[in-house]
Amino acid sequence: MDLLTIGQIINTTLVFATALIFASLGGIFSEKSGVTNLGLEGFMVFGAFAAGIGAHYAQEAGMGGTTSAWMGVLLAIVLGVLVSLIHAVASITFKADQIISGIVINFLAAGSTLYLVKLLFEGSGDSPLVQGFSKFNVPFLENIPLLGEAFFKNVYPTTYLAILFVFLTYYIMFKTPFGLRLRSVGEHPSAADTVGVKVRRYRYVAVMISGALAAIGGAAITLTTTGTFSHNTVSGQGYIAIAAMIFGKWNPIGAFGAAVFFGFSQAIRNYVQLFEWSQSIPQEIIFMLPYLLTIIVLVAAVGRSSAPSALGEPYDPGKR
Amino acid sequence: MGAATPVVELKQITKRFPGIVANDAISLQLQKGEIHALLGENGAGKSTLMNIVFGLYQPDEGSIEVNGKPVIIDSPNRAIDLGIGMVHQHFKLVQPFTVTENIILGSEPTKGLNINYKKAAAEVQRLSEQYGLKVNPHAKIHDISVGMQQRVEIVKTLYRGADILIFDEPTAVLTPQEIKELMVIMKKLVAEGKSIILITHKLKEIMEISDTVTIIRRGKVIDSVKTSETNPNELAEKMVGRNVTFKVDKKPATPGANVLEVSKLMAKNKEGIAVLNDLNLNVRAGEIVGIAGVDGNGQSELIEALTGLRKVDSGSIRLEGKELSNHSPRHISEAGIAHIPEDRHKHGLVLDFSVSENIVLESYYKEPYTRKGFLNFDAIKKQAKRLVEAFDVRTPSIETKARSLSGGNQQKAIIAREVDKNPELLIAAQPTRGLDVGAIEFVQKQLIAQRDQGKAVLLISFELDEIMNVSDRIAVIYEGQIVGEVLPEETNDRELGLMMAGSTQKRGTVHE
Amino acid sequence: GCGSKPKEETNAGGDNGGTSTEAKSDVQIGMVTDVGGVNDKSFNQSAWEALQATETETGAKVKYLQSKSDEEYIPNLNEFVKGGYDLTWGIGFQLADAIKTVAEQNPDSKLAIIDSVVDAANVKSVTFAEEEGSYLVGVVAGLSTKTNKVGFVGGMDSPLIKKFEVGFREGVKAVNPKAEFISNYTGAFDKPDLGKAAAATLYNKGVDIIFHASGATGNGVFNEAIARKKQGQDVWVIGVDKDQSLEFGDEVTLTSMIKKVDEAVKRVNKEVVDGTFAGGSENLTLKENGVGIADTSSKNVSPEVLAKVDEYKEKIISGEIKVPTE
């Protein structure tokens, strides 16, 4: 394989990974605070939906392609935060089972976004095509061999944003008082409580950030890949994001690595088909590849994963 | 008296939980610079009361005054503002965090947006020096000893400027040395003008360190007395409402043949460090062997190896001559070893199972509890009823979830189950931890009864008193090795303490 | 997919009932979509548009039911059949077995199906010679490629999609034997992200024209092309089933391979309204104008190329060229 192809594979990998990165970072915020988030898929769906209609109406209002795409992202954030409150209220205030509450989000997302699309666009099953983000080249850097092809040519702003968020998340989690408190709430809520950290408040904020980030992930899909929102825009990536988060041991850098790995194994599935020998293998085997690879890596590399201790437990100050 | 305003005054505090009045019009005064002990049986309502003072619970009735001013303590934050700090019975420490992170949590010094760890660590260092609380600011909690964890808890309260400190059973988890150190620390704290409320079941400690004792029974204050004007017997009687004998009374042992023989036992932990290092031990029929040692010297690993929960690398474990090392827990259990585990919530009980289901946790698969693969509920219930009665497990019914039993009753249920197996060897790990004197008496009597029936008993405890009073022979464990054996009547705290600290002056084997 | 279902969930809200003002006919026509749903920008949509057209033209009442999963085909068909509808359409080869079952159980009812042949007296089967239409767009691609590499992106590997691929490949080879042909299957009709990656892979390999037969997965193909076009790359997509330049713009849509599902459906509807409906099957080829290339092709395709297309079209119609299907 030549350098050019390798660079291109990396490039495709990153496009696939972008949404996963956002969503798995979202998962990390929520779960580090002790709230299981099986609703990532739903948040992504809401985000993809909001991006689709947000960008559409912004375009209708005469905004340019990129500006309208950012409006879509903005709307995705707003909606992501709003619906994350459902998860928060149920699982934090009313102490519902967090797994169930996350699954509820997925149900509501599947139902309500399509319902709304139909109401807004006269019965249509998907939102109108929007321009979304454009690919761009970074001057000069694009000419570096391999790296240029991989990271600076034909890139989307969302990819850079995702990588920025990885470091931002890392910084917030491990360098700031907010991060320390957030993690303490997920590890030992009553310890946090007894030193005056408002457990529920931190969990609310964490879940809201989670909703926002996952929604940006969904928005990235609409605005870079599909151009419209329909029932299959997200199609299971939220679950892959959960896998990436667990795989990455709830660490932003780890989750980033896992998301890139998943992106890579998706990208490779197309490249493999370019080889003559691949014609003799049934396609299904090639399609299985990413998932098989994941299991193999899990078995080989990762031992027991280190979830936050209080993950999934509603905080009840009366209980010891 | 009367002249000085108490730093904390509780007036007629009542707190109800579903079905129980945990605190019934409790009044209490804490004077400045005093150590005020709170004494009461398991479930008497001590922790509840302190949780109210610390703002974790709200009282249903009554009021609180701090330094003469009425206050409403609606959150730990408020308590901290009022200068109240609490060291909880179960430590409130975030395991994967460092000592410093735990201490500063909630009031972190910052530089820009970042936490200023440097400043924080320096502050921790300063406090630890000022009060003689040795802590390592950079260690992770899961790497440090229980004693240090407790010192971290104390520093935590001091860091927040607490003047009023509440200690909920602080010594239950400490080794004798650590307890001594804690006493010194507490004295130092009151000398610096702090006031302390101390909850403990250990009358010796109360007599040694407190100024005042308040006794609570079933949520009510029975009495409040000056420590100097009372004695342990009086306290115990007030607390339990009957006479308690402290001296474990037992006949001299008549040991028979070796039941357990452990020789040259070696085991490594995940990091490859030897946790059991050429360990030799034997227990004979009709005797209680106590293992004395500082926490972390291989006690837990020894028990795990004996019960099949841990693989050993070499050496042998023989029960009545049969080799048992590296056998499955079930095999070992059937061979005749019973085990009262150290952590009753983690290992001893399935908290979401009913009492009766827990009673058959190790025998469920046998006749008559299982017939042809089906559970025989009549037999299970019968057995549960019998044991609940015989061992006085106080539970509303045998169908009650184990979770809702008090710690003492949970322990009784476990002991009932283990003793009823009629084992050749009974291993009891920390069997009285956190229990009140009444319950302790009961548990210790059970161990001795086993011995008197000619069984072998291995007792692991951090309570030197317990080791001294109950054992017939004491083996001292240090760094995964039995470094010496003594007879209780021939030794004393000091000598044992030295051996536990690794002083190598081995005395000759006592028997033979 | 994992978590989300391929259950496309679309259904015209309140406006799919027929409340025609000038009702001339009391005929009722129903249609059952496959899981693609009525807004699939493909045959379901074409068929539904045809039904609506029939409604306006003849006053017949039309209605559709959308299937959320394979199990629903039969109950959905039965809803119409048992409801006394005069004709019930099943759209897509996936409904073939369901149509057969229902037709046998209800010999007095009339049914029709697109894209598959069901052998029953009361069923009209309409199929299309996709390979012939694909051959023509292959001719366009073979003559228009500048890199001498053309690509094909398929959904699932199935006999139907193979017809597209093979026809296209043969068309390319016929006019440009030296052109390299690369195909890439995504394994799904509803995964734009996979379509996008497939397109990126092919374009990266130097392909400049991609023909897709992959349903909504093709959205990703178009999106990748649009993104590259904006970057100044000279890449094209050939649309499928309908004139996709109408949706994705003619900056990237070179041409489209058209299946005239709507006309066929309209025609059969008319037969029912007129009372001339008869079972049997018809395969609509270039000759019957059942397949073809989009009228808007002249925008991006040079007249010379279009002339060549016409040439080959004649050859196929005359039988001089027989386009293989696999």
Added chain:
Amino acid sequence: MNKVLKWFTRDSFILPVVAILMGLILGGIVMLIGGYNPFEAYGALFKKVFGDMYNFGEAVREMTPLIMTGLAFAFAARAGLFNIGGEGQFLVGMTAATFVGVKFTGLPIYIHAPLALIAGAVFGGLWAAIAGYLKAARGVNEVISSIMLNWIGLYLANLIVRQFLLLQGENRSVDISESASISLTWLSELMGNSRVHMGTLIALVMAVLFYIYMWKTKQGYEIRAVGYNPNAAEYAGMHVNRNIVKAMFISGMLAGLGGAFQVLGVFQYQTVMSGSPGTGFDGIAVALIGLNHPFGVLLGALLFGTLTYGSAGMSFAADVPPEIIRIVIGSIIFFIAAQGIVRWVLKPFYSKRKKEKVL
């Protein structure tokens, strides 16, 4: 009599019922907002399901696999495992049943059909056991591994159908032999040709067996102990890892059997699928509605099946978009999970009841 009354006024009965009502009301409100008439819509929905024998039979057909995947999720949940892989197990079970149904010929019906069912169950079980084994032996989180196995299962199913069972020129397998079919032809004819099959009966039996196994047998006791507290279970001499694998196997068997029903009872063949059917995921919802209890699962499947099957009637007769049903189901699960909200809504009634008691 009094006992019956008591049962109906129990929290565990009232709360879910009120949660369901609240979900339906919320859905109604959403319909109103969209400009639809909720009464008409729900009327059409229930009329579709219970209006005639044909549709009722079809609705039962819809519920049957949901019972199985619901039971599968609930079973694993009792062992403390989150089996999100019902989807893959369902598909693998389906494929195994198809394989046996197609390839084994010349067997009498009383051997062939059971054999195909058993194959579906066993292979579904083995598929799940992979996740169980990876957890037990390697500590791999069962959530990730089963998500991956769902995808692999989908492609494996397609692979097998296309390589070994394909009907020439079509995108599906050849039909299974008649001797493998579990269709109830006589009943089907009675019910207007609706595709009722024996699987429904088996599903009900499975729910009962689930109950007996879990709460009445030694093995069930072990599984529950492991689910609640693996440490204590290990201490008590149970094989925690073995129980994890076993629980996953049984869970997968239930899901795989559900897949087998679809082929042997409903379709008689298997198509090449572009995406998995979603029955496994819906099973999670069914189990949650049923509070992970086998009999609850039956009720959950009844509710879920009624709503989804009826939604076609709702969109047909009242033109209401069927996705509204997902909102209704979502809200029902939400209210069941967040009982606090239901209690809060019921507060006025509760306090009244208490006062009456005092008097």
